Amino acid sequence: MSHDAIVVGAGVAGLTAADRLVSAGRDVIVLEARERVGGRTLTVDVPGVPGLRVDSGGQWVGPSQHALLAELKRFGLNTIDQSGGGEDMVSIGGRLSRYTGSTPKLGLLTVVDVGIALQRFEKLTASVDLDHPWATPDADVLDGQTFESWILRHCRTKNGREFFRICCEAVFATEAANLSLLHALFYSHSGGGLEHLISTEGGAQHARVDGGMQQVAEHLAAGLGDRVRLEEPVTTIAVEGSGVRVTTERGTHEAARVIVAIPPTLAGRLRFEPVMPSTRDALTQRMPQGSVIKCQAVYDRPFWRDAGLSGEAVGDTAPVKVIFDGTPPDDGSPGVLTAFIEAADAIGLSAASPEERQAEVLEVLAGYFGDDARRPIAFVERDWSTEPWTRGCYGAHLPPGAWTQVGAALREPVGPIHWAGTETAERWCGYIDGAITSGERAADEVDAVLPQSATTSDEMR
Numbered sequence: 173m174s175h176d177a178i179v180v181g182a183g184v185a186g187l188t189a190a191d192r193l194v195s196a197g198r199d200v201i202v203l204e205a206r207e208r209v210g211g212r213t214l215t216v217d218v219p220g221v222p223g224l225r226v227d228s229g230g231q232w233v234g235p236s237q238h239a240l241l242a243e244l245k246r247f248g249l250n251t252i253d254q255s256g257g258g259e260d261m262v263s264i265g266g267r268l269s270r271y272t273g274s275t276p277k278l279g280l281l282t283v284v285d286v287g288i289a290l291q292r293f294e295k296l297t298a299s300v301d302l303d304h305p306w307a308t309p310d311a312d313v314l315d316g317q318t319f320e321s322w323i324l325r326h327c328r329t330k331n332g333r334e335f336f337r338i339c340c341e342a343v344f345a346t347e348a349a350n351l352s353l354l355h356a357l358f359y360s361h362s363g364g365g366l367e368h369l370i371s372t373e374g375g376a377q378h379a380r381v382d383g384g385m386q387q388v389a390e391h392l393a394a395g396l397g398d399r400v401r402l403e404e405p406v407t408t409i410a411v412e413g414s415g416v417r418v419t420t421e422r423g424t425h426e427a428a429r430v431i432v433a434i435p436p437t438l439a440g441r442l443r444f445e446p447v448m449p450s451t452r453d454a455l456t457q458r459m460p461q462g463s464v465i466k467c468q469a470v471y472d473r474p475f476w477r478d479a480g481l482s483g484e485a486v487g488d489t490a491p492v493k494v495i496f497d498g499t500p501p502d503d504g505s506p507g508v509l510t511a512f513i514e515a516a517d518a519i520g521l522s523a524a525s526p527e528e529r530q531a532e533v534l535e536v537l538a539g540y541f542g543d544d545a546r547r548p549i550a551f552v553e554r555d556w557s558t559e560p561w562t563r564g565c566y567g568a569h570l571p572p573g574a575w576t577q578v579g580a581a582l583r584e585p586v587g588p589i590h591w592a593g594t595e596t597a598e599r600w601c602g603y604i605d606g607a608i609t610s611g612e613r614a615a616d617e618v619d620a621v622l623p624q625s626a627t628t629s630d631e632m633r
């Protein structure tokens with residue numbers, strides 16, 4: 173049987189695309205490699221702590237993420253504000269201090285330095301053409317340098333430079349030396365500016381979803397029913413006549429169109445017949461994923477609140493540079509500290525044993541919150557780089573030259589093959605909101621080229 177469309181990947185992007193096509197009266201199936209839906213969103217039980225579930229993947233939603241907020245509303249999911257009061261902590265250059273508000277206490281010179289550099293960065297950010305980053309004024313110049321070279325040129329103080337590097341790792345999960353400046357600008361603009369991306373209140377880390385973010389994918393999948401086929405990794409996409417034949421480890425499926433909704437580096441590992449045009453292949457060769465190990469240390473209660481602390485900390489102490497309070501909303505027991513090992517630290521510690529990683533994380537937590545942090549009742553971690561169907565996160569990044577030389581191939585369909593996934597989003601690229609809008613865009617592309625569906629014709633009569 174030939175379908176109207178096949179969607180590869182049951183992450184939020186693929187499920188959204190399928191949901192939209194089904195609403196348009198299309199016959200769709202979704203082929204998912206894993207035994208679950210949700211991709212980079214994953215809510216897990218904490219062993220030994222009955223009833224406690226934590227997000228090991230994407231978890232926050234911000235107030236300007238309208239597509240995600242609409243889905244949360246549609247599925248009746250509530251949010252919990254991340255900002256629960258208390259002082260945040262910062263430790264850069266060996267100086268530990270507490271602060272409230274959005275500007276970490278870094279010393280006057282550093283604060284001025286960071287303030288001026290941030291203003292310059294945000295101004296440049298606003299010049300990026302989100303729909304066509306390669307057409308941004310001076311795109312060649314911006315894409316011909318790294319974010320690190322920009323930091324070195326525009327920050328006068330050592331701690332100011334360090335601050336930007338930490339922001340880069342927290343947002344891109346890679347070092348500033350690996351990023352094209354144009355990509356750093358595009359991505360920041362795509363989420364409303366760098367300051368917005370690193371902020372809690374009003375920013376990208378504004379709120380969590382009560383019960384976990386994976387519920388969005390689970391609700392979408394429930395609506396799609398047996399159209400979603402789990403444990404069917406796609407291996408080959410062959411263009412045949414005007415349609416496609418998609419081969420999985422279990423069999424073959426045919427459709428008029430296919431939407432590939434997986435990270436670009438994984439799309440580049442599929443076999444295409446005929447082979448992809450060289451621009452598209454060059455692009456997927458140049459879009460590596462970042463590296464993150466997300467850790468949650470669980471305590472019998474959020475003890476740091478006794479000392480007036482929020483549980484949020486940022487610093488240059490490896491291997492954990494950013495920490496948030498992940499305590500569930502009922503505000504008593506248990507308490508959770510969410511710690512991110514990112515970029516080179518994540519690559520380096522990926523080969524260590526879980527016990528070694530836990531010891532290193534707890535050492536950093538103890539530096540901020542005291543010895544109680546050394547005694548969690550549970551510890552949960554997930555190294556996304558070792559997940560065969562993700563190979564790193566939070567998302568992909570582009571090195572110098574890629575946007576201007578081959579970036580136009582990111583969203584451009586190749587015959588009946590269309591591209592979705594958060595990496596293809598113009599707004600909130602790399603985030604769940606971007607995954608949703610990318611799925612909607614790809615579904616609309618497909619719907620527009622398919623013959624009018626029976627449902628649509630009925631409606632028009």
Ligand SMILES: Cc1cc2nc3c(=O)[nH]c(=O)nc-3n(C[C@H](O)[C@H](O)[C@H](O)COP(=O)(O)OP(=O)(O)OC[C@H]3O[C@@H](n4cnc5c(N)ncnc54)[C@H](O)[C@@H]3O)c2cc1C
Binds near residue numbers: 181209210404562602
């Ligand atoms: C630790 C972590 C923290 C994050 N924090 C946040 C956050 O707080 N807020 C936020 O907005 N975003 C966050 N993100 C990013 C967010 O989770 C992603 O942007 C989003 O989930 C991506 O959705 P997607 O559908 O584009 O891709 P994915 O979720 O990667 O979905 C792709 C799907 O395709 C499947 N697949 C892969 N290869 C194949 C194949 N060959 N055949 C069939 N199926 C295949 C995969 O199994 C997966 O289910 C975070 C991500 C991680 C990992």
